[in-house]
Amino acid sequence: MEALLFLFPQFNYMAPKEEVYFKILGPEDLQAPTMKDDSSRQKDKERKSRLSLFLTKSGSHENVSPNKKTNTTTNISxxxxxxxxxxxxxxxxxxxxxxxxxxxxxxxxxxxxxxxxxxxxxxxxxxxxxxxxxxxxxxxxxxxxxxxxxxxxxxxxxxxxxxxxxxxxxxxxxxxxxxxxxxxxxxxxxxxxxxxxxxxxxxxxxxxxxxxxxxxxxxxxxxxxxxxxxxxxxx
Missing domain, CATH: 1.10.167.10 (Regulator of G-protein Signalling 4, domain 2)
Structure with a gap:
């Protein structure tokens, strides 16, 4: 957990997942798709690669939500x-x-x-x-x-x-x-x-x-x- 916080200091585990994505990707990623130069595309790839790595390491992005149900199948008849x-x-x-x-x-x-x-x-x-x-x-x-x-x-x-x-x-x-x-x-x-x-x-x-x-x-x-x-x- 400390390592993740160090790598992603902007990440708030109690924030809604939409807000989390926006903070990691940055506001420029949320604009309508436009033509970008090579340096901009490279920066986009780096941001999204960090997000993809984080989601993979954390076992998919549903872990972002603190309200996610756990062991929901234990009481199913x-x-x-x-x-x-x-x-x-x-x-x-x-x-x-x-x-x-x-x-x-x-x-x-x-x-x-x-x-x-x-x-x-x-x-x-x-x-x-x-x-x-x-x-x-x-x-x-x-x-x-x-x-x-x-x-x-x-x-x-x-x-x-x-x-x-x-x-x-x-x-x-x-x-x-x-x-x-x-x-x-x-x-x-x-x-x-x-x-x-x-x-x-x-x-x-x-x-x-x-x-x-x-x-x-x-x-x-x-x-x-x-x-x-x-x-x-x-x-």
């Missing part, structure tokens, strides 16, 4: 966890489901997907134009920019469309990127999550040999021992 297998949409309705899914994505080094999706959901609820601009630039700097420390995997055209409007963002400016990330998680990460140790431990919390109710899912069903088995989709 098997019945509740089994509901998450109904659909990806059902999983996202439960805060514990989102946290468990986030834990799984961290094991695959793809936690930026759920973090970006959640940031976009929060972004769409902002009413203040000033806060909307601040949040949009934060999302762009952390997830969209080519030098972003947690860059998401979206196509060039989608990224270019966001770059064009980031100086005057609208509530819908991230919708295309959010949909791409959503479908990636739903089709790729979510099926693997249902077969992961993280999820299976939650569905077996009553212990071996305990009868569990069967619940059909698009991805799997659970037998009487709470084990996940693949089965042809009913849809």
């Amino acid at each position: 098997p019945e509740t966890a089994l509901q998450w297998s109904d659909s990806f949409e059902e999983l996202l309705k439960h805060s514990d489901g989102v946290e468990s899914f986030s834990q799984f994505l961290r094991t695959e080094f793809s936690e930026e997907n759920i973090e970006f999706w959640l940031a976009c959901e929060e972004y769409k609820t902002i009413d203040s134009d000033t806060k909307l601009l601040s949040k949009a630039r934060c999302i762009y700097t952390v997830y969209i920019d080519s030098d972003a420390p947690k860059e998401i995997n979206i196509d060039y055209n989608t990224k270019a469309d966001i770059q064009k409007v980031i100086a005057k963002p609208t509530k819908s400016c991230f919708e295309a990127a959010q949909l791409i990330v959503y479908n990636l998680m739903k089709k790729d990460s979510y099926p693997r999550f249902l077969h992961s140790d993280i999820y299976l431990r939650l569905t077996r919390r009553k212990g071996p040999g305990t009868n569990m109710f069967r619940r059909r899912s698009r991805s799997c069903v659970f037998n009487d021992r709470g084990e996940a088995t693949t089965e042809p989709s009913a849809w």
Whole structure:
């Protein structure tokens, strides 16, 4: 901790994460994208490299928030966890489901997907134009920019469309990127999550040999021992 404070004296661990990013990156990084000379680009890369290194060493930027929940999965019942297998949409309705899914994505080094999706959901609820601009630039700097420390995997055209409007963002400016990330998680990460140790431990919390109710899912069903088995989709 002391070493981190020495390296980043401007960092305030109790500040909101948007403020933290702004202080580390500097106000010039939050301006609308413009043509820069070589020295400016080099300085930008150095700042973002320091931020990327810090986020990696600290185990992803969710550690910045002092209000982050810990051990949220300890009190989840098997019945509740089994509901998450109904659909990806059902999983996202439960805060514990989102946290468990986030834990799984961290094991695959793809936690930026759920973090970006959640940031976009929060972004769409902002009413203040000033806060909307601040949040949009934060999302762009952390997830969209080519030098972003947690860059998401979206196509060039989608990224270019966001770059064009980031100086005057609208509530819908991230919708295309959010949909791409959503479908990636739903089709790729979510099926693997249902077969992961993280999820299976939650569905077996009553212990071996305990009868569990069967619940059909698009991805799997659970037998009487709470084990996940693949089965042809009913849809």
